[in-house]
Amino acid sequence: MNKKYISLFLVIVMIASVFAGCSDNQAKQTPSEGSQQAEEDYQYITADELKTIVSEDNSDYVVLDVRKKADYDTEHVKGSISADVDSIVSNENNDPAKANVDTALEEIGSKDKKFVLLCYSGKRYAQAATGLLKDAGVSADNIYTLEGGYKGWTFSDLLEK
Secondary structure, eight states: OHHHHHHHHHHHHHHHHHHHHHHHHHHHEETTTTEEOOGGGSEEEOHHHHHHHHHTTOTTEEEEEOSOHHHHHHOEETTOEEOOOHHHHTTSOSHHHHHHHHHHHHHHOOSSSEEEEEOSSSSHHHHHHHHHHHHTTOOGGGEEEETTGGGGOOOGGGEEO
């Protein structure tokens, strides 16, 4: 009976190690360069803070939804702009993601605004977009990621379909 518990414990530890290892490696990659960057180099904003920004239609901020375009089309935060970066995250050609971010920047008309990135969980897609925005000349001080990503957005009254 002890062997069962030990085996079960080892399986759980192995699974936890795999998940922790995957998320740590992905969180530290800067997709545009492929180099290592510490997670603390990223700035985060809470859902409550973003709710205030969106509710007040604060023109100093731009919400970039960097999820897949199909997901944006299904539902997105009110006033957000789509800038799909899936091609970088999927380890495909970076050009489509770069073009999507460049198009969004052209639509916005300024690189001096504060950008709030909205992705699935607040990790890989936002980090890919952060790299692309920096490459395009946006100051790192003006780039924020929504904590918890789209999963952390609980304000259904501020969603558009």
